[in-house]
Amino acid sequence: MKKFVGVLLALTTIMVAGCSSGDTATPTSSTSTSSETKSETKSETKSETSDTNNETSKVWVIATDTVYIPFEYTNENNEFVGIDVDLLAAISADQGFEYELHSLGWDAAVAAVQVGQADGLIAGATINQERKDSGWIFSDGYFDTEQTFVVELNSDISSFEDLRGQNVAVKNGTAGASFANSIKDEYGFTITVFEDSPTMYQDVILGNSAACIEDTPVMAASIKSANLALKIPENMANDSSAYGFAIMSESSYELLDMFNAGLANVVASGEYQEIVDKYLK
Incomplete structure (x- = not known):
């Protein structure tokens, strides 16, 4: 495509220069006008080619x-x-x-x-x-999703009230972390922050935290693919968002x-x- 554009612009330069030479009134004027036109056309062609390359190379x-x-x-x-x-x-x-x-x-x-x-x-x-x-x-x-609390496979936790006095693991800077922070005082639990999801999951599996919070489709897929000893309780999610x-x-x-x-x-x-x-x- 770049070669095609270069050939087309070169042909345009020749045609424009030829037309300028043929339309002038005197030989002296013709030589001057032709030279200027060629110079301008080359400059324009170079600029256009440069612009095209900049666009395609982004x-x-x-x-x-x-x-x-x-x-x-x-x-x-x-x-x-x-x-x-x-x-x-x-x-x-x-x-x-x-x-x-x-x-x-x-x-x-x-x-x-x-x-x-x-x-x-x-x-x-x-x-x-x-x-x-x-x-x-x-x-x-x-993609529309919700954030849900997740607990260890054999946990008895089934509601927000069951989190009172417990610790919850969250992933830094996520919507799940914001959700947990928004209700921690109401339900009386503390929070530990992690940098990635796998480490957060392990904290719950090892019993260091009673629950973690994650986007529902992400959590369901992770439990299935990695055979994690976790489960998603019903009615412990926030409203759906995109x-x-x-x-x-x-x-x-x-x-x-x-x-x-x-x-x-x-x-x-x-x-x-x-x-x-x-x-x-």
Whole structure:
């Protein structure tokens, strides 16, 4: 495609120069006008080619978590996969943009976008007002979920009241952590913060915490795939909310617009549902 554009612009230069020479009134004027036209045309051609190369060479850097099953994780074949991973690939193909996906862990991924080392974040990030107020700019929602408390397989805990006097494990900076903090005083439990989900799960399995809190589809998939000795009690979840792709700089609005447009297209085509079903059914 780049070679085709270069040939086309070169032909345009020759044609324009030829027309300028033929339309002049005197030989002296003709020579001057032709030379100026060639110079201007070459300059314009160089500028246009440079602009085209800049556009085509743009590679967006997108940060994500390391383990957040089924949205992003490394499978048994050492492949980085998940709903977020496949959805981003489908949207990129639909919109024709290039990207690099960096699996950094939740905290590091958020920090990378905040300081401009990454252009966007896709990591099962819940859309909420607290994040918007702190500078997160979200896409349209692409997956609805809720946050639920999770307990050890043989635990008798079945309600928020049963958490009184107990400790709850949470993952730093997540919607689940916000939910737990919002009700800890009402139900009288303490909180321990972890940097990743697997360590948080183990804290409950080992009996150090009575419960942890996680997004329901993530927890269900993790229990199933890793055969974790955990269970999800009924009626211990918050209201449903949506995940969104996020940017934190106005310079990335182009990427956000392409994400939204591509999301709408893959939903309409049925490809979105195929991706979700691949990991949840």
